[in-house]
Amino acid sequence: MTRRPVPRAHWLLLCVLLVGAAGLFTLHALVIGQFHADETTVEGAADTVPPQIRTGGSVIDARGPAPHSARPPDRAVALTFDDGPDPEWTPKVLAVLGEHHVHATFFVTGAHAAQYPGLVRAILAGGHEIGNHTTTHSDVRDLGATSTDLELRGTDLALAGAAGVTTSLFRPPYSATPASVDDVAWAADQAIGAAGRLIVLSDVDSQDWRRPGVEQIVRNSKPPDDKGVVLLMHDAGGDRAQTVAALDQLIPALQSGGRHVGSVGETAGITQTNQPAETVPQLGGWLLIAAVWAGDALASLMGVLLVVSAALAALRAVLTLVTTAIHVRRSRFRAPRPVNDPVTVIIPAYNEKEGIEATVRSALASDHPVQVIVVDDGSTDGTADIIERLRLRRVRVIRQRNAGKAAALNTGLAAARTEYVVLVDGDTLIEPDTVGQLVRHFGDHTVGAVSGNAKVGNRGGLLGKWQHIEYVIGFNLDRRMYDVLECMPTVPGAVGAFRRSALLRRGGVATDTLAEDTDLTMALERAGWRVVYEQNARVWTEAPATLGQLWKQRYRWCYGTLQAVWKHRRAVLGRGAAGRLGRRGIPYLVLFQVVLPLMAPFVDVAAVFGVIAGDWSVTLGYWVAFQVLQVIPGVVAFRLDGEPLAPLLAMPLQQFVYRQLMYLVVIQSVMTAVAGARLPWQKLDRVGLSPAPSSRISRISR
Known part of the structure; x- marks a missing residue:
């Protein structure tokens, strides 16, 4: 398939739009600006004022060399x-x-x-x-x-x-x-x-x-x-x-x-x-009036959107907290039939020499019986050689030409001989009980996939803390909500368990989207399978260490999610699991991960102007309320995961750097999707997780 170039003019377009919005807000602020009536006069010296002006009439004609009044x-x-x-x-x-x-x-x-x-x-x-x-x-x-x-x-x-x-x-x-x-x-x-x-x-x-x-x-x-x-x-x-x-x-x-x-x-x-x-001033006047009207309309729209955003944040907070409480209660009593069947851990790898050994050893250290298949997708750094030299039992290495992550997963599925498979990335460390925690849910024959709990291993530094916060809240609140509402949109590539027969029945992992994990999850639900979340199935993943790497990762994720949503849009009309996905999961995903981020930069500009030129106390109040509505769920999520609360101190700063980057990612992704461009499977630079981030898996990296 011919790959269309990724559009580059979006930055210029975004800058023009934001500058235009700022100009309209400035004009609006000038138009509605409050002023004192004409009661203020401060007189100074009048040495140069002609006497006939100060003692004359109120109509002053200073158009000529001899000023006079009438x-x-x-x-x-x-x-x-x-x-x-x-x-x-x-x-x-x-x-x-x-x-x-x-x-x-x-x-x-x-x-x-x-x-x-x-x-x-x-x-x-x-x-x-x-x-x-x-x-x-x-x-x-x-x-x-x-x-x-x-x-x-x-x-x-x-x-x-x-x-x-x-x-x-x-x-x-x-x-x-x-x-x-x-x-x-x-x-x-x-x-x-x-x-x-x-x-x-x-x-x-x-x-x-x-x-x-x-x-x-x-x-x-x-x-x-x-x-x-x-x-x-x-x-x-x-x-x-x-x-x-x-x-x-x-x-x-x-x-x-x-x-x-x-x-x-x-x-x-x-x-x-x-x-x-004259005609030219009239044209200029029409443009001015149009700009004032646009500024008023934009200010009204942004004012409404600011209120709506705060309301949606409140609704989201209430929804996630209520469903989290339900999920916690259910988890205490949910005891699926134990599953002791062996499991195949499939690891697609492309240039993962920094962490592949630790990943494989962590899989072999599982409490549950496992076999490991490493699919080397055309690596050029000797990834496959590293594993082959170890000569580990229960580990098989398959080499193939570079074809992308989805193709590597399909190769692993074809080679596996077990009904249950766990798919993990090549930079992931698996805790010993994770595989068992995942596959126990397959005791319920309606479950087709299980999402695990991915945690950031390299959480040092401000960027690491921000991603750590995002992961903890996303997995411990959003996925619990999706589980309760039975509309899980994504089993993450970092850790997920699947029924192999269900995957093969639908043709394996599709290769036409960049978010193969989201595409795969939605396809299973449209086929009638339930997808659940297991909070105790923890793995540790290496998050991007630089803003550039983070951009590449989230760009691919967001663009791939848009592809998957569009591909499975007919789920809105489905029944059963498909209908729950289409009428619960997909609208929630589109609203909170696409629509609001698209409007967020303009809301931020409006908020700044609201503080400077408008009712700053109201605007600031909405902003503080928005922060509180994020901090409270954050505290709950960290408590549920047994994490210290100190990293949450970095949460307010997310609004000024991290969130802005995520907004730009969504804008870039939407522009790319509109242009019909296709992106490659972008590989991130890895340094490996060392030492292991958890004492529970200290034996992994030996």
Whole structure:
């Protein structure tokens, strides 16, 4: 079969997706960012501010070399609203203005305009004016020229995309009256004026941001004399119920006093405050609005997924702990008929010179009568020679050309003459009672295979501890759960016992997947056989010693599992053992080992942004809860296995390195599967387990 190349662009794709997600989260954080209303003003020196600006009107024209200011005519009130649009309060303000047939000027932030483009259109449809209030409500006095320009252009894009308009009006956030303009503010105003914008400050502040009560807002909003004024109010930035109620009283009061109430353009005689935007800005605005929408959608999705992940973690913890308790209770009373028939231990080996002798000797040291078949799959390091020179009784060495692990297992099955076989890897050390513990389950004639308990032998160092934790939890909780639910997806290649006749009846070990152990287990269950777990059948295996080796191993495992799941997908429609596998085991496997890991990097990015820019206490709470829901089952699993708890101290660090690597493995595997590529049987570098990791098998490596 032609092997398609493994895709390489997935890293670039993943990086692009994560950077894109980070960008969208950043945009979302800017859009929803909380800010103070315009009550904050800190005045400094005003040595460079022209006197006519500080003593003049609130509409400042700094576009030319001779800056000047203007104000609405006497007995005119320019009604302005800042910080919107807001989905709750802006429509209510518009309704009051419409009821009284009055127009106003709305100084909007680009972030909110992009988030609620429909409200921008509603403002213009009501005959009102739109002004620029920066993109993120930033104080332009603290910004440089570049940042200020970006703040203004962001709002320009949002308005162009939302309603196809541009505006010449600008109000600086945190500004007040002309008398408050200091040197820093004037420098910013000059730069803004040079860009062709009119600066609109205020003469009267309603102080509605204080929420002093409706009557007080009305009193604050009335001009002190007959001079024309610009009135500052807010339609966003907090609860504006008092503003809406005060506005309904204020407009009739002003009009009954003979005052003209209108927008800045209407009252100050400024024409063309809003003009149609050009095509390019409109396109850019549409993209900005689309990005804001995508950021909101992604943030909502990730928020839901964060909650769902925590809920699933809780459900998984409860399920595994409950089924573990059931399994422990059953194990105390489950006493299958003893099986004394001889057993063949089959060891497929490819370049296993470092550990093959110890593996064979550990098998021969079994309490149960065994024969050993070593299938050398084309080794180039003298693996077969090592065993042949030992001249051990009950050991047979078969050499074949390199054809892969599945082919080596089939060779061993064909050569075996016993009904029960135990399959172990060439780097595995078997405890003396393991074979007997495994085959005793064959006293139940419905059992076709038995999973043993593989333990990490080289658990020194942080990477070794992480794998040790994973093995202990995986075997002592997950496999107990699978046993109770009768949906075991995998008898591990490190240690498993099988009925030879059942294997031969289905054609031996299939060679079309990389996870031959998972494929074999699922095939047996689809044929109606039960697969159980024996926690006391311990073996010691050599785990990868480097991140590179770990990557190769887990890549093959994950990709092979995907192959096996796809191959046996019709088990979902099966009955009996096949149905239990298809409707319990496979969905659990896909959900927790494929779907959630695929989403995990994005959830992590969302969690980081949630801590930085959102409600950090809630986000951190979910993260801590997630850790606790992993530690508790870990403690239970270690206690069940008689292991010291000290390695669990390394568990929280798994989230930052080990888990991320596992996430990438799943992403790589899915991408490879989608591309239709095929992987070889990748051989890991071995150094051997020495000395033996358990006193119970101290005689093995002699």
